[in-house]
Amino acid sequence: MMRRLALACFGMVLATAARAQPLPDDFVYLRDLDPSIRQDIRYAGVNNFVGRKLAGYDANECIVKRSVGLALQKVQRELAPQNVSLKMLDCYRPARASREMVAWAQDGHETAAQKRYNPGFSKSELFRLGYIAEYSGHSTGAAVDVTLVDLHAPTGPSFDPNRAYADCTAPEALRAPENSVDMGTGYDCSDAKAHTSAKSITAGQRRWRKLLAGAMVRQGFVNFSKEWWHFSLPGGGRQAYDFPIAPRTR
Structure with a gap:
């Protein structure tokens, strides 16, 4: 009995030590730089186009290169007088998660819930059309997916994985709730309506x-024209990392 207890305690110590390991190469938890920036890391749960938590997303935490975090902090300060906040949807992405996305796109299966994110074509086309790639700038820590929250707006309903929502191009009241401003489509919507300069949205x-x-x-970010939510900061490097997103320890 004592031996089992000792082994269990040793395992807990190892797990804590693993979580406490410092982040590599000037990566930071965004929450440590600016806790006012909201976070809803979608691949850490089921509310995403794959419909499950992705490999390496072990915490709902935004991790980025320090230069990216400092630039986001400046954006947040600019928005604050307008009672608007940034909300992070994805930040650093472990390379294993990108590989999982590619495998998902090529597995030959598609559910109605997954189809909500690419209503105009099959998911096997996502790779060819450039919506999914084996190499992602997110894995460098220099790319982020982000939206806005109106701080004066009431909080909306939570995402219900069992509900049959309309596709991501539908009116806001019919598609899956985002609890953010209405950008014309949902997040991760693979459709021309999600192109940043799309003409088919309201004023x-x-x-x-x-x-x-x-x-x-x-603040120096560059937008990906096919996705209103995707921005990268040039000069962040091209090395893709694969360390897991662990919970903060402080």
Whole structure:
């Protein structure tokens, strides 16, 4: 009995030590730089196009290169007088998660829930069309997926994995809840309507996109034209990392 207890305690010590290991190469937890920036890391749960937690996402935490985090902090400060906050949807992505996305796109199976994210074509086309790649800038720590939250707006309903929502191009009230401003499509929507400069959105949705893009660009970020939510900071390096996203220990 005592031997089993000792082994269990030793295992707990090892697990704690593993979580406490410092982040490599100037990576930081964004929460340590600016806790006011909201976080909803979608691949750490089931509310994403794959429908499950992805490998390496062991905590709902945004990890980025320090230069990226400091730039996001400046964006947040610019938005604060307008009662608007950034909300991070994805930050550093372990390379194993990108490989899992590629395998998912090529597995030949597609559910109705997954189809909500690419209503115009099959998921096998995502790789060819450039929506999924074996190499992701997210794995360098220099790319982020982000939206905006109106701090004066009431909190909406939570995501229900058992509900049959409309696809990501549908009106906001019908698609899966984002608890953020209405950008015209849901996050990770593989459709022309999600292109940053899409003409098929309302004037209000366009204003939100311009507000986000303008604030990000002023701090050096570059937007990916097919995704209103995706921004990268040049100069962050091209090395892809594969360490897991562990819980913060302080």
